[in-house]
Amino acid sequence: MDIRSAPLESLTDAVFRRVHHRLFGGVEKYYIPFVSPTSHHCFPPREMRAIAPESNAGVPVVPQVMTRYPEHFIWAAQEMSDRGYDEVNLNIGCPSGTVTAKGKGSALLREPDVLRAFLDEIFTHAPLPISIKTRIGFNAPEEWGALLEILRQYPMKELIIHPRIRAQFYKGEVYPEAFQLAAETGLPLVYNGDLFDLPACLALQEKYPGMPMMLGRGLLANPALPRQLKGGAPLSVEEVARYHDALEKEYSAIYPKDQVHCKMRGIMKHVACCFERPEKMAKMIAKTNPYNYHAAVEKLLQAPLRETPGFVP
Ligand SMILES: Cc1cc2nc3c(=O)[nH]c(=O)nc-3n(C[C@H](O)[C@H](O)[C@H](O)COP(=O)(O)O)c2cc1C
The missing domain is CATH 1.10.1200 (Non-ribosomal Peptide Synthetase Peptidyl Carrier Protein; Chain A)
Incomplete structure (x- = not known):
């Protein structure tokens, strides 16, 4: 079973990642909460610490970048490559109002032409394999079909799908049929969303055997969940x-x-x-x-x- 630790800004920081990995394990990759590069082309101290290889020594991590400007993404990807990372994750799912007001995160989902131009550039010029973490739309789940048509044009390492629209933030029902639509494309997918306990994870595995699962709140609540899913002991x-x-x-x-x-x-x-x-x-x-x-x-x-x-x- 392939289990990923979701990035949760201010919660799954370097201390959490190190301690969890040391005490519990069972996680294939820990995603570092987003860094948001600007035209200054430098990371503020907090982001610098988060992506520093020494903060993540011995922990399998993937850095995440959130921007709407291809040149900022390409610069940040080069910085990640220089630090020895072998993948960079693009965040086009963040629902936060301060983020979408700047056209970043899930805001890119409501501008398909901008998204396509952005992806054209980064997939041509970024020095590292790119994975993407997305939602299925901004205002309505009906947006997903067209978005998926765009996304499937690019040679992404993985597509991590949180099957909610932006308007839901992290509440309300997920849309399993949107994930199913993506599963039919043959893209390398990762499922994320409401995998809060063992039965939920097992149900997902039954429906999609071998599907990598990204756990956010479920992992934070029960740090032994990945270990238990792999046949280890439950939490004590x-x-x-x-x-x-x-x-x-x-x-x-x-x-x-x-x-x-x-x-x-x-x-x-x-x-x-x-x-x-x-x-x-x-x-x-x-x-x-x-x-x-x-x-x-x-x-x-x-x-x-x-x-x-x-x-x-
Ligand atoms: C407080 C908080 C912070 C988050 N920060 C990030 C982030 O930095 N990058 C990202 O891609 N998603 C972020 N997310 C979304 C999570 O990665 C994940 O997609 C979401 O919690 C749904 O997964 P879950 O149902 O397993 O918790 C955040 C979510 C929460 C609640």
Whole structure:
């Protein structure tokens, strides 16, 4: 089974990737949340750290780039190649209003001609194999057929599909028939979306045997999910405690206390979904401040794990 860790900006950072890979494993590739190059042709310090080979030592990562300008993408791809990466991922799925206002991310899906011209340029000039992470449309799922016709013209390494439209952000039903349409093209696909627990992943594998799966919130909630899918042990409370402490130790070496709390709270409110009364537990962690956070985690670790640990929206 081929499992990928989805990029989640501010959550699946280098510390998360290193600690998860060391403690749990089972992930073929971790996608680094997007960097967004500009005409200045330099990365800000935060992005520089995220893509630095030393931040990702020993971890199989794929850098992701988000832009609407081919020359910025080609520059960034060269920077990734210079750092030793062998693939670059293009983000044309991000739904965020600040991103789409600049015509980036999923905004490219509502401008098919711009998208085609962009892809023509980057597939001609980028120095690395390109994979693409997309949605199935901006305003309506009916846009997908025409978008897929464009996408299939390019020799992409992989097409990662989150079968929602931009207007849905990460909520509402996915469109399985849109993914099926893509599966019929023979493109090398990766499925992403709502694979929150073991049964959901197994159902996808039953429908599409061998299909690579990208897990976002499900992996963040249950870090043992990839391992278990590969026949390993399920999550235990003891390892949640070890995982928590390892993350906190690495964050504390980099950030001041309040930022460490923000980082830990962001991850642990997802992990809290694996415990009984998941909504209540997630809310308890989400409400913490740096002073009462550890008491809340203690309380969480006293609770039993759910039978099917995973993300609860
Ligand atoms: C907080 C947050 C940050 C995200 N950041 C990125 C990102 O940097 N790049 C990207 O391609 N997708 C990003 N995504 C989308 C995820 O990669 C993924 O497509 C989405 O969570 C759906 O997968 P899931 O249902 O397995 O969580 C983000 C999603 C969330 C909720």
